Amino acid sequence: MAAGRGNAAGRGAGGAAVSRLALACLGVLLAALTPVAAAADRRAETVVLKDFAALGSGDVDGLAAQFAPQFEMYGLPAEPLALEGKLSTRMRTREELRAFFRTAFLDQPPAPHRVEQMLSLGDLVVVRVATHLPDGTPPDHAFTAFRVGTDGIERIWHIAREADAGPQSGQDALEVVRRLGEANNRGDAEAFVALYHPQAKHFHARHARDRFGGAESATPPDADARLRYYRELYARGAPAQVSLIDSVALGEWVAALERYRGGGRPEREHLSLYRVRDGAILAEWHVAP
Known part of the structure; x- marks a missing residue:
């Protein structure tokens, strides 16, 4: 999310084992080349857009109205393979949020926030947002996730931030x-x-x-074991075809909304996050459903 708000958030051998691992990994097969239509339910996205509009205009009451009465806000992760940072103790309720921003906007005028990319699945939303500062310097960009409930935003995860990010950041x-x-x-x-x-x-x-993001799944321990596993998995072709519906990318981070077809199951959608460095995936998180 916005830089200002982020700063406040203080795998046995044998066929049976391979089959179990196959079932575990089918859920995290990755995105295909051709995008298709985006998901229809945009209610959660609307709440997030209103949040950024109020934040950028300095509308403290409008900002608080987008949040549940009590919520959780997480700062940037301290570990490279984590999605959750430190849980804020400064902003946990609408009242605390109002008090924080009334003071913050006296010290520094509100800065416009522009949502550059957004995707959602159910109550989860992931955005790339640019913060435009009054001095005219290139905007800072943030990669942030939200969980939106019936009463508004329930959780925010500030996952990554990049100063002066260009439009192509995340494309590799x-x-x-x-x-x-x-x-x-x-x-x-x-x-x-x-x-x-x-x-x-x-x-x-x-x-x-x-x-x-859950907890770590059982996986082959090294590249050779991974290759043996996938050769067996793909021996009769791909178990499922996966299409990319939408994506959000910034720096090393990608959020992908995917549609799965085949594998003896109904068509379904999944939301996953990936961290990529030097052309290699370091980690993937199957976050929904």
């Missing part, structure tokens, strides 16, 4: 995710595995529902 990382999707859809184990860092980590929300 997004291209890796696209290439990974192409490799999956044609069942190309070698190309698929080559796009992972040898010690890449996989996380799934079902392993820890109380933590954004």
